Amino acid sequence: MNIRLGKPGLILAQIRKYGFYYVLAALSIALANMIHALYPAVLGDFADQVEASGLTAEAVRRSGLELLAIGAGYCVLFGVGQYINHRLGRYFEFATRQRLFRHFTGLSEAWFSKNGIGKLLSYVMNDVTTVRESIANGFNQLTNAVVLLCSSVTIMLLSGIPLHVLAVSILPLGAIPFLVVRFGPRIRNQSLKVQESLAAMTESAEEQFGGIKVTKTFAAEPIARSRFGETVDRIRENQHELVKLSGKFQASLPLAGAMALVVAMTWGGVLVLQGRLSLGHFVELTLYLRMIANPLQQIGNVINMVQRARASLERLNRLLAIRPDIADAEGARSLPKDAAAIEIRGLTFTYPGAGRPALSDITLDVRPGMTVGIVGRTGSGKTTLVKLLLRVYDPPRGSIFLAGQDIRETTLESLRTAIGYVPQDGFLFSTTIADNIAFHNRAESRGRIEDAARLADIYDNIAGFPDGFDTKLGERGLTLSGGQRQRTSLARGLIKEAPILILDDSVSAVDTVTESRILHNLRKTRRGKTTLMIAHRISAVMHADLIIVMDGGRIVERGTHRELMRLGGHYAELARLQGEEAVVHG
Secondary structure, X not given: OEEXXXXXXXXXXXXXXXXXXXXXXXXXXXXXXXXXXXHHHHHHHHHHHHHHHOOOHHHHHHHHHHHHHHHHHXXXXXXXXXHHHHHHHHXXXXXXXXXXXXXXXXXOHHHHHHOOHHHHHHHHHHHHHHHHXXXXXXXXXXXXXXXXXXXXXXXXXXXXXXXXXXXXXXXHHHHHHHHHHHHHHHHHHHHHHHHHHHHHHHHHHHHHHXXXXXXXXXXXXXXXXXXXXXXXXXXXXXXXXXXXXXXXXXXXXXXXXXXXXXXXXXXXXXXXXXXXXXXXXXXXXXHHHHHHHHHHXXXXXXXXXXXXXXXHHHHHHHHHOEEOOOOOXXXXXXXXXXXXXXXXXXXXXXXXXXXXXXXXXXXXXXXXXOEEEEEEOOOXXXXXXXXXXXXXXXXXXXXXXEOOEEHHHEOHHHHHHHXXXXXXXOOOOOOEHHHHHOOOOOOOOHHHHHHHHHHOOOHHHHHOOOOHHHOEOOHHHOOOOHHHHHHHHHHHHHOOOOOEEEEEOOOOXXXXXXXXXXXXXXXXXXXXXXXXXXXXXXXXXXXXXXXEEEEOOEEEEEEOHHHHHHHOOHHHHHHHHHOOHHHHHO
């Protein structure tokens, strides 16, 4: 796994793309708050008029209309800015989830083996949502608070209120920077712990739901509840600590604003009684300081929100900085469309972190049109060989060639297009049977889908369902039996008509009669194309042009079925155990 930092982050990319709209939203909110900041001045003038001339209808009418205009202007402008910003937040959420999924599809199997599905879902759901809320709500509140704060302070300075009165009144606000420095990093670190514990909980839930049948079979529900409960307890502890930190911080900022208001009312009231400050200025001062309390609360919310979002943003940016282990080499070429020849030259491969090779000195020459059977004990290296052919892991350079071209110098798309792979436990998606068979090309005609089903000997089963090929499967295809799932997966591989077809024990869940029909269909339709068949049952490979026997990561025997039976080695022993000798000599 490689990590490359320094690439433009998610937030910067969002701002670059929608910068004009962010400016428009900021201007709308800023103008709204500048207008909103005028209402204490209107009330202060009204108080001075009442003090000087008494309450008059004209003063009430004029001040009422001014306040109405201020309210209407604020509502319209703030509403426009808030709408734009929340819509941008949804765009961010949509684009980031799409980007994450594209990134996931490019990562290697080795990376996925170390990161569970629950953890990946936590990135897509929890982290993206946290950042989106910070962008939308945080931007609104920050713009609102900063502009209202600046407007209030500016108008106070221009209002004629003595500067020494203003200075003393806002002195308690000087504690705010200290509070930010003290609480900010602690909130961010605790938020990171919360997000990580959420990921662990999601991963545990996915695992427990996936294994619910095993849990019930072994009556292990208390163990499952205990394991899941531990992850929930960690979330509760981390969130409880985060709530305490956030609560202390958010309570401290309004406290500073309240102290400023207390000072203003106390000292300002004394100055009014002494005749050194007008009643109008006193009203303005107290209203502005009261108005400042709300932005301070909002700033506290924003800082709290941003610190939480930073933890999620760090996780997302670090994830997106991971480079795939398997990637196209510079100058990689596409394979020809009929690439069916396979040549393996002295292949030795060791898994990352393993102490000994999984494959040693494998040499094999497969000509186009050949069917090659691969047998061996569990762990002998059969599936590893397939993974290297597909470049799930990268083989050493100069060790595997398709159509005379080193697969390390071949584009991944053309390589995997040239190979049809059918695993033993073929995964089926929660969609129709037809869509599952036509997974490689959803535009395939119904006729070709049905032909592929016939070749896999699953057509009659599908036709017997009420909805036929339009039958929707449950999660992971559980609507079907094991054998039906395997044959549907086989049909998906056959419809691709790839030059090379790899069957990784793909008929192990069917009976021998069905297996015989499927193998007959394969021999008839795969003429001129290469087929590799990994199997534990001798009956599945006995008609192959070449059979190789693997043991301990090496090819220990090779030949036709009859040649290997006469050799009397591993293969003959396996055939004897499976009772195939009667078939051989019959």
